[in-house]
Amino acid sequence: TEGIVLASRPAGMPSAENFRFEAVSLPELQEGQVLIRTTYISVDPYMRGRMSDRKSYIAPFTVGEVITGGAVGIVAASKSKHLQAGDTVTGDWGWQRHAVCRDKQVRKVDERYATAALGVLGMPGLTAYFGLLDICQPQKGETVVVSGAAGAVGMTVGQIAKIKGARTVGIAGSDEKLAYLRDELGFDAVVNYRSDQLKDELKAACPNGVDAYFDNVGGTLSDLVMRLINKHARISICGQIASYNLEKADVGPRVQTPLLMKSAMMKGFIVSDYAPRFKEGAAQLTQWVQEGRIKYREHMVEGFERTPEAFLGLFKGENTGKLLVKISE
Ligand code: NDP
Numbered sequence: 001t002e003g004i005v006l007a008s009r010p011a012g013m014p015s016a017e018n019f020r021f022e023a024v025s026l027p028e029l030q031e032g033q034v035l036i037r038t039t040y041i042s043v044d045p046y047m048r049g050r051m052s053d054r055k056s057y058i059a060p061f062t063v064g065e066v067i068t069g070g071a072v073g074i075v076a077a078s079k080s081k082h083l084q085a086g087d088t089v090t091g092d093w094g095w096q097r098h099a100v101c102r103d104k105q106v107r108k109v110d111e112r113y114a115t116a117a118l119g120v121l122g123m124p125g126l127t128a129y130f131g132l133l134d135i136c137q138p139q140k141g142e143t144v145v146v147s148g149a150a151g152a153v154g155m156t157v158g159q160i161a162k163i164k165g166a167r168t169v170g171i172a173g174s175d176e177k178l179a180y181l182r183d184e185l186g187f188d189a190v191v192n193y194r195s196d197q198l199k200d201e202l203k204a205a206c207p208n209g210v211d212a213y214f215d216n217v218g219g220t221l222s223d224l225v226m227r228l229i230n231k232h233a234r235i236s237i238c239g240q241i242a243s244y245n246l247e248k249a250d251v252g253p254r255v256q257t258p259l260l261m262k263s264a265m266m267k268g269f270i271v272s273d274y275a276p277r278f279k280e281g282a283a284q285l286t287q288w289v290q291e292g293r294i295k296y297r298e299h300m301v302e303g304f305e306r307t308p309e310a311f312l313g314l315f316k317g318e319n320t321g322k323l324l325v326k327i328s329e
Contacts, residue, residue, distance in 0.1 A: 001026055003066040003096035004307055010051055013245045013315065018051065019308040024066060026100050034106065035077040036089060036099045041304075041325040042070035042118040043311035048244045057270050068094035070118050072109070083108060090117045095307055097327060113286075119152050119322030120296040121285055123271060127238060128156035128214075129281040130274040133164075135236035135267050136212035140165035143206050145225055148216025149187070150177035152322035153238060156285075157214045158187050159294045166212070169205045171221065173317045180320055185295060193221045202228060209233075217242050223252045229262050237268035245315060297321030 003024035010018045029035055046058070047069055053060045061067055071094060075087045080103035083089065091106035093099035109117040119125060131153075138144045144161040148154040149170030158168045158181065170187040172178055178190035189205035191198070202224055209230035215222050219242030229235070243250045259266055274281065288294040299319035301310035303326070310325045 001096055001098035002304065003094075004304075005066050006051060006061045006063050008063065009053060010245075012247045014048065014051055014312060016308050016312070019067070021305070022066075024096055026098060029077060029079050029100060031079050032081075032104075033100055033102055034075045034080050034083050034089070036073035036091075036093065036101060036106070037076045038071050038073040038093070038097055038099065038304075038327045039088075039329065040072040040115055040118060041095060041307055041327060042072075042122075043307065043314060043323050043325065044069060044123070045239060045241050045244065045314050047311065048315070066094055066096050068092050070123060071095075071099075072114050072117055073099070078103075088114050090122065097304055115298055115300075115322075115324055116289070116296065118324060119298060120156055120289060120294060121282060124152035124322060125156050125285045126274065126278055126281045127271040128153045128160060129285060130271065130277065131236045131238045131269055132157050132160050132212075132214055134274070135265075135269060136161075136214055136234045138164045138166040138212050142166045142211035143169060143208055143230075144212045144214065145169045145171065145206065145210050145228075146214040146216070147171045147193070147221055147225070148239065148241060149181055149190070150174075150320050151216065152319075154214075154216055155181065155185060155296070155321060156294060159185055160288075161212075161214075162186055163288065163293055167208075169210075171202075171217075171225075177317075177320050180297070193217075199224055212236070214238060215240070219243055219250060220252060226253075226255050226258045229258055229264050231262050231264075233262055233264040235264065235266040237266060241315070299323045301325045303327075 007020035050061045072090045088111040089106040138161045144166040146157045150172035161168045167188045169189045170181040171191045181187040182190050191201050210228045213235045216239040218240030307325045
């Protein structure tokens with residue numbers, strides 16, 4: 001089959017040259033294994049971290065090896081007692097057209113939610129659910145601000161905050177995205193972080209200050225949000241995409257003073273911290289999706305050969321909602 005390997009480690013913004021297409025030979029199917037034909041590949045911001053060899057919470061990719069990451073596929077052949085040909089499954093086999101996996105390494109999913117398994121009902125949805133409810137603990141009438149609001153995690157965060165009765169403020173990088181958040185998803189206020197008047201617009205969007213901030217972005221944007229926090233604010237550090245491609249550490253105003261002055265709490269997390277509660281989160285998200293209380297949108301790029309380009313699009317804000325690559329029917 002064909003796979004995409006890490007050809008080299010990027011300095012700063014990654015490019016297509018960091019990836020290479022290669023023929024990959026699949027091992028013969030053993031007892032307990034399945035052969036999978038990939039239908040969708042998930043491209044996610046955290047994968048940028050794995051392209052570097054810096055120490056992190058997850059091991060770096062190895063140069064010359066197939067990029068691993070979330071994918072969905074259909075079982076083409078099975079030597080497993082638990083899975084049969086035709087089943088839709090999700091796992092971490094990554095950027096290859098076909099894969100051989102142990103049955104325990106994949107999870108069967110409802111084919112109607114094949115793509116959602118990589119988004120709202122999968123890792124990004126669970127990130128939104130636990131990072132918001134456990135850390136931000138939004139209360140009725142409070143103001144919840146979310147950065148990266150038009151992405152897979154952010155749009156779910158805003159809708160859950162709304163379900164909890166909070167006033168939601170979404171920050172994103174284009175007016176089309178803002179219109180979608182406001183008009184389709186019911187965000188109460190929206191702000192474009194590219195605006196020249198960002199500081200004033202943020203203030204206007206949060207007339208009662210900020211009780212909770214779900215941060216996907218970091219950088220100077222978050223410095224500004226931190227100036228608006230209220231007493232006992234909760235800040236959930238989910239992502240810092242504004243700094244993933246910087247070669248030098250980005251130093252801004254220190255946050256200790258606002259945290260001290262407002263008796264506020266800031267906490268980082270990795271979604272896998274909540275692995276023991278994934279069943280609970282997935283069940284609740286599924287129910288909300290089925291009830292129409294959480295809507296989701298996918299940005300679908302077509303074709304295996306466009307996987308690297310799709311990934312790079314994350315850092316240019318090309319997506320509204322979950323960015324996926326469609327590989328086959
Ligand atoms: P998104 O679907 O949100 O895609 C990334 C978005 O980030 C882009 O669409 C773009 O939107 C925005 N962006 C890109 N570069 C910048 C920049 N320099 N400044 C501001 N915004 C930028 O991705 P996900 O929903 O999958 O992930 C969102 C965040 O959550 C990421 O930071 C990710 O690393 C983090 N994450 C953390 C997890 C955890 O366990 N802690 C798990 C999963 C995700 P725009 O047009 O608005 O710029």
